[in-house]
Amino acid sequence: MEIVNKYGADAVRLFLVNSPVVRGDNLRFREEGVREILTNVLLKWINSLNFYLGQVELYERASGKKFVNDHDAPKSKNVMDRWILASCQTLIQHVDQEMAGEL
Numbered sequence: 001m002e003i004v005n006k007y008g009a010d011a012v013r014l015f016l017v018n019s020p021v022v023r024g025d026n027l028r029f030r031e032e033g034v035r036e037i038l039t040n041v042l043l044k045w046i047n048s049l050n051f052y053l054g055q056v057e058l059y060e061r062a063s064g065k066k067f068v069n070d071h072d073a074p075k076s077k078n079v080m081d082r083w084i085l086a087s088c089q090t091l092i093q094h095v096d097q098e099m100a101g102e103l
Helices: 002-007 009-017 031-063 079-100
Strands: none
Touching (some): 002 009, 009 031
């Protein structure tokens, strides 16, 4: 519980999900591993979410309209937009495979 209180339950969960114990191997639990998950994964996700929410708020203040995600919007022709979307799809596939235990 000391590690959970220090780093949070999500960091411990992600550490365990990515550990050999998921594949039935032995686990050498290290606090450093949980800290690495927190700094290298969770904090980046949180920062990305905060950036997104900030951009939504900025849009809403500037336009006076509420932001609504439109899944049917025309696809961007910008190469960077397409790269970001492709990278997101690759990440989604990887997470789905990991969660299904296919890797």
